[in-house]
Amino acid sequence: MASVTNRRGPAATESGAAGEPMPERRRADARRSIAAILDAALASLNRSPEVNIVEIARAAGVGRVTLYGHFPTKEALVDAVVAEAITRADRALDAIDLDAGSAPTALARLAASSWHILNQHRQLMVAGQRHLGPQRLRAHHDRVMHRVQEVIARGQEGGDIRTDLPTDWLVATYYALLHAAADEVNAGRLDERQAGEAVAATMTAALRPS
Amino acid sequence: MASVTNRRGPAATESGAAGEPMPERRRADARRSIAAILDAALASLNRSPEVNIVEIARAAGVGRVTLYGHFPTKEALVDAVVAEAITRADRALDAIDLDAGSAPTALARLAASSWHILNQHRQLMVAGQRHLGPQRLRAHHDRVMHRVQEVIARGQEGGDIRTDLPTDWLVATYYALLHAAADEVNAGRLDERQAGEAVAATMTAALRPS
DNA sequence: TGTAACTCGAACGCCTCTGTTCGACTTCTG
DNA sequence: CAGAAGTCGAACAGAGGCGTTCGAGTTACA
Numbered sequence: 001m002a003s004v005t006n007r008r009g010p011a012a013t014e015s016g017a018a019g020e021p022m023p024e025r026r027r028a029d030a031r032r033s034i035a036a037i038l039d040a041a042l043a044s045l046n047r048s049p050e051v052n053i054v055e056i057a058r059a060a061g062v063g064r065v066t067l068y069g070h071f072p073t074k075e076a077l078v079d080a081v082v083a084e085a086i087t088r089a090d091r092a093l094d095a096i097d098l099d100a101g102s103a104p105t106a107l108a109r110l111a112a113s114s115w116h117i118l119n120q121h122r123q124l125m126v127a128g129q130r131h132l133g134p135q136r137l138r139a140h141h142d143r144v145m146h147r148v149q150e151v152i153a154r155g156q157e158g159g160d161i162r163t164d165l166p167t168d169w170l171v172a173t174y175y176a177l178l179h180a181a182a183d184e185v186n187a188g189r190l191d192e193r194q195a196g197e198a199v200a201a202t203m204t205a206a207l208r209p210s
Numbered sequence: 211m212a213s214v215t216n217r218r219g220p221a222a223t224e225s226g227a228a229g230e231p232m233p234e235r236r237r238a239d240a241r242r243s244i245a246a247i248l249d250a251a252l253a254s255l256n257r258s259p260e261v262n263i264v265e266i267a268r269a270a271g272v273g274r275v276t277l278y279g280h281f282p283t284k285e286a287l288v289d290a291v292v293a294e295a296i297t298r299a300d301r302a303l304d305a306i307d308l309d310a311g312s313a314p315t316a317l318a319r320l321a322a323s324s325w326h327i328l329n330q331h332r333q334l335m336v337a338g339q340r341h342l343g344p345q346r347l348r349a350h351h352d353r354v355m356h357r358v359q360e361v362i363a364r365g366q367e368g369g370d371i372r373t374d375l376p377t378d379w380l381v382a383t384y385y386a387l388l389h390a391a392a393d394e395v396n397a398g399r400l401d402e403r404q405a406g407e408a409v410a411a412t413m414t415a416a417l418r419p420s
Numbered sequence: 421t422g423t424a425a426c427t428c429g430a431a432c433g434c435c436t437c438t439g440t441t442c443g444a445c446t447t448c449t450g
Numbered sequence: 451c452a453g454a455a456g457t458c459g460a461a462c463a464g465a466g467g468c469g470t471t472c473g474a475g476t477t478a479c480a
Contacts, residue, residue, distance in 0.1 A: 026455090026456090028447090029447065029455085029457080030456060053437080053438070053439090064439090065440090065441095065457075068438095068439065069456080069457080073439080162415075166400070166404070168399050168400070169399075169400060169404075172390045172391075173387065173390060175390070180382045181382075184378070184379065187348075189379075190378070194376070194379075198375050202416050205372075205420065206415050207415075208415065236426095237479075239426060275470090276428070278469065278470080283468085
């Protein structure tokens with residue numbers, strides 16, 4: 001009857017710490033495999049969003065069967081990878097104190113850090129779009145997005161950020177500029193240092209109260 | 211030996227009017243087929259960028275063999291569709307007098323018109339990215355982009371637009387905001403009227419000289 | 421009206437990818 | 451050390467897509 005494990009993906013899919021047993025004791029080598037797969041998948045998907053499972057398994061130094069033992073479908077794998085990436089980004093961004101200083105300067109600091117992270121995962125987001133659909137990807141993305149939302153809202157209350165446009169639109173502007181900078185750098189039309197300044201300057205101007 | 215036509219795609223691929231014979235006399239029904247295929251492909255690709263050839267042929271009311279008679283590969287078809295869309299957009303934008311008024315107001319007018327067109331072809335661009343790659347798509351896109359480039363450059367010379375950032379970056383900003391607005395509308399977080407105002411207001415603020 | 425151009429459906433060959441099963445082997449862990 | 455848990459390659463089954471060929475029928479055009 002074969003001993004395929006796979007009771008459920010390696011957790012990670014659900015973000016909420018709802019009342020789930022969750023531990024799912026696994027053997028050490030299994031945990032090692034899962035970590036290797038997640039890492040390899042992140043790197044591979046990020047290099048080109050259309051990698052097949054064979055490639056990912058090979059990059060992880062693991063047999064295809066083993067991979068399917070832990071992730072029932074490709075979609076589940078991509079979902080786990082995106083969740084993992086978002087979690088890492090979330091942790092990195094936690095180090096930033098967003099309550100210090102004015103909202104615009106806080107945003108600038110946030111942008112400076114976000115930018116690197118976003119740039120590292122840019123292709124991954126394309127893969128996410130392809131394999132999970134826009135809604136699911138958006139759901140993941142929102143776990144990080146909320147910071148921007150909050151800082152902008154604070155700035156609007158304090159009079160540091162324009163209130164003649166919807167908060168959601170200003171958030172969208174923030175991300176649009178971030179993505180644009182990443183694209184420009186990747187296309188070789190801008191270097192990393194210029195990108196940071198350009199984003200900060202443009203963002204400041206765009207969000208300033210009229 | 212079958213009488214497949216297909217000497218080359220139905221022109222359109224090459225944009226330059228270099229010294230090519232170009233006419234390629236075709237019979238009336240063939241031209242009708244080509245037009246139907248192009249229309250259907252535009253609509254289909256725009257609805258979902260991963261449509262297969264069968265679907266497109268069916269939507270065009272044409273046999274698959276006929277389609278392959280005019281477009282040797284799927285890539286050639288997508289390329290022709292994108293070229294066609296760009297050409298239409300280009301013609302529509304020709305109606306706008308970009309030399310009248312200040313550069314910022316000219317940009318605002320341009321944005322107001324561009325936005326509808328972009329919104330109609332948004333998914334198509336995803337398909338282009340998938341099937342043609344970023345460079346080829348960019349090459350097409352540049353045929354429209356140059357207007358923005360020129361208006362912004364004019365504004366920078368005249369002192370109406372900030373000069374502390376590279377022109378290319380400001381162009382990127384323009385397009386980023388346009389795309390962001392299209393996405394927000396599509397996601398239902400913004401209605402079309404608000405989108406126009408939001409883009410105009412944000413763009414003006416972002417490009418204004420400090 | 422005759423002929424060349426065009427269209428059509430059906431079927432084929434080929435390829436790539438996903439996910440599964442099998443049986444044997446290796447590695448944890450108690 | 452014994453048994454459970456995990457891993458492996460090979461092979462299979464299924465699905466879907468692309469592009470081609472064939473042969474017969476239809477349509478435009480001179």
